[in-house]
Amino acid sequence: MSAESDVLVVGAGPGGTALATLLARAGLSVTIAERATFPRDKACSEYLSPEALRVLDRLGALDDLLPLGAPLHGTTVTGPRGARLDGAFAAAGHAPFRPTGLSIARRILDARLAAGAVAAGATLLERHTVEDLLYDRGAVAGAVVRNAGGARRSIHARVTVGADGLRSVVARRLGTQRRSHPRRVGFVAHLADVPDLSGSAEMHVGTEGYAGLNDIGAGLANVALVVPAARARAAAGRAESFFFDALECFPGVRGRLRPADLVRRVLVSGPFAARASRVTADGALLLGDAADFFDPFTGEGICAALRGAELAAAILPAALEVPGPVRARRLAAYRAARRRAFAGKWAVERMIGYGMWFPRLFDRAVARLERRGLAHTLIGVTGDFVPAHAVLNPWFLARMVL
Numbered sequence: 001m002s003a004e005s006d007v008l009v010v011g012a013g014p015g016g017t018a019l020a021t022l023l024a025r026a027g028l029s030v031t032i033a034e035r036a037t038f039p040r041d042k043a044c045s046e047y048l049s050p051e052a053l054r055v056l057d058r059l060g061a062l063d064d065l066l067p068l069g070a071p072l073h074g075t076t077v078t079g080p081r082g083a084r085l086d087g088a089f090a091a092a093g094h095a096p097f098r099p100t101g102l103s104i105a106r107r108i109l110d111a112r113l114a115a116g117a118v119a120a121g122a123t124l125l126e127r128h129t130v131e132d133l134l135y136d137r138g139a140v141a142g143a144v145v146r147n148a149g150g151a152r153r154s155i156h157a158r159v160t161v162g163a164d165g166l167r168s169v170v171a172r173r174l175g176t177q178r179r180s181h182p183r184r185v186g187f188v189a190h191l192a193d194v195p196d197l198s199g200s201a202e203m204h205v206g207t208e209g210y211a212g213l214n215d216i217g218a219g220l221a222n223v224a225l226v227v228p229a230a231r232a233r234a235a236a237g238r239a240e241s242f243f244f245d246a247l248e249c250f251p252g253v254r255g256r257l258r259p260a261d262l263v264r265r266v267l268v269s270g271p272f273a274a275r276a277s278r279v280t281a282d283g284a285l286l287l288g289d290a291a292d293f294f295d296p297f298t299g300e301g302i303c304a305a306l307r308g309a310e311l312a313a314a315i316l317p318a319a320l321e322v323p324g325p326v327r328a329r330r331l332a333a334y335r336a337a338r339r340r341a342f343a344g345k346w347a348v349e350r351m352i353g354y355g356m357w358f359p360r361l362f363d364r365a366v367a368r369l370e371r372r373g374l375a376h377t378l379i380g381v382t383g384d385f386v387p388a389h390a391v392l393n394p395w396f397l398a399r400m401v402l
Contacts, residue, residue: 005031005123006320008142008157010130010170013042015288015305016163017113017122021059022313024121028320031155032122033145035129038114042106043188043267045212046222047072047201047299050089050096051384055306057097061116069104070215073199075299075379078252079363080207085370086200087379096385103201103214103222105190109302133160133173133284139325140174140283159316159326160284163305166274168290176276176286182353184209185232185270186296187225187243191261194221203297204250205366207359210297211250223247223257226296229271239266272296279338280331287312291338292346295353298382300345307384311337344388348381351392365400372399 007023009016012034020030048056048069056062074088090099118124127148134142134154142156162170171177194213201214209227216222225246235242240259243266247253272295279286288305312334319330355362369375374396380386390396 004142004155005029005157007031007159007161007316008033008155009161009163010143011162011164011168011288011290012038012114012117012124013110013163013165013288013305014113014302015309016161017110017117018055018059018306018309019161019163019287019312020117020122021113021120022309023316024117026313026317028317030117030122031157032114032117032124033128033130033143033155034114034124034126037126038111039107040110041264041267042110043186043269044106044301045188045214045224045296045299046103046106046216047214047302048102048104049299049303049383049385050098050101052303052306053102054097055303055310058310059113059116061112065104065109065112066102068108068217069102070217071199072101072103072201072214073099074376075201075203075382076198077203077366078205079366080205080359081363082251083363083367083370085366085375087375088200089380089383089385091376092380092383092386093377094380094386096380096383101383103216105216105220105222130164130169133170136283137325138282139327140281141325158283158320161312162284162286162290163288164290166269166272166289166293168286170284171276171286171290174281174284176278176281178275178277179271180273180275182295182357183229183271183273184226184295185229185268186272187235187239187266187268189223189243189262189266190216190220190264191223191257192219192263193261194223195256197221201299202252204252205356205359205362206250209246210356211247211253213253220263224296232270235268239268280328280335282327283325285312285331285334292342294346294349297352297356298349300349300382300384303384304342307341308338311341344392345381345384348388348391361401368400374399
């Protein structure tokens with residue numbers, strides 16, 4: 001079976017387009033299949049850490065994007081009982097690529113990165129939905145796609161990359177996607193003229209979920225609500241009213257948001273906590289949310305996708321040098337690189353995510369982190385530039401709760 005492309009990337013989010021850009025620059029032929037058309041909105045916290053900006057700079061996109069969003073100096077967290085911490089990237093004790101992150105609408109970010117991939121030489125097929133995978137001698141060898149008019153075609157490729165998000169078709173076809181707990185659902189909207197926004201992302205934790213607010217520039221704010229999946233069922237048929245009613249339950253948010261200021265409809269995503277049991281197979285690999293997504297609280301999604309693209313781009317050219325199907329063993333370096341890059345962050349994500357199940361303990365930890373000057377370190381870890389072992393050690397953990 002002859003290949004039309006060296007690599008087929010399914011999904012044109014930040015991870016997929018970053019990978020396509022890096023591979024095209026390396027001289028590989030790359031096709032991207034994306035079911036939407038640009039520009040398009042996405043349910044996302046729209047939070048980019050300082051480390052995410054480093055990857056955007058490598059892609060040559062950062063200078064164009066900076067004026068189109070709002071800088072993020074760090075994160076403030078308010079606990080269920082009112083305890084608060086303020087963490088600043090610049091005070092975290094490790095020098096980030098930049099002292100700020102960036103909050104920017106995915107409608108802008110994704111379109112710019114997709115255009116960059118095309119400029120690098122990749123082929124972008126918008127409004128093309130992947131229906132199934134193709135196989136050659138037991139290895140994935142591309143996909144069957146359907147265009148907007150309903151016509152089907154086969155795209156043959158030596159490696160197929162699933163970068164198609166939380167509900168990844170590629171992961172499902174490979175039979176690798178697994179769901180776990182806690183099962184939470186997110187509601188995200190854009191509002192105009194939200195008062196009292198600072199230069200940091202705000203996280204407000206309650207007894208049943210949390211809310212996030214951050215300035216995304218142009219007078220707009222990204223407002224997110226995350227609640228248990230069982231509670232989210234009450235939003236059926238009334239997502240907007242549920243969204244505003246639930247946000248009023250957070251003291252730090254109450255009275256700041258008006259339905260009249262809604263400028264983009266409420267988008268829903270989840271349930272979260274999905275992970276692939278294996279991120280590589282013969283002829284295929286997964287990256288971004290298709291590979292792993294636990295919870296959006298720490299804002300890991302975009303950075304993890306961009307960083308995963310770098311890791312995949314580092315091993316794919318060599319894996320493609322040998323003719324014939326690309327076996328999973330030739331992709332093993334990607335699995336190992338992901339473990340080295342993300343294992344500590346996965347542990348921190350889960351520590352915070354499960355900690356919210358215990359409001360009294362969570363509030364206690366927030367208060368102690370702030371009082372003992374440890375908030376900056378934690379926010380640096382969630383900002384992807386402070387190593388996770390700065391938090392995952394007995395000294396830090398003891399001072400956080402004792």
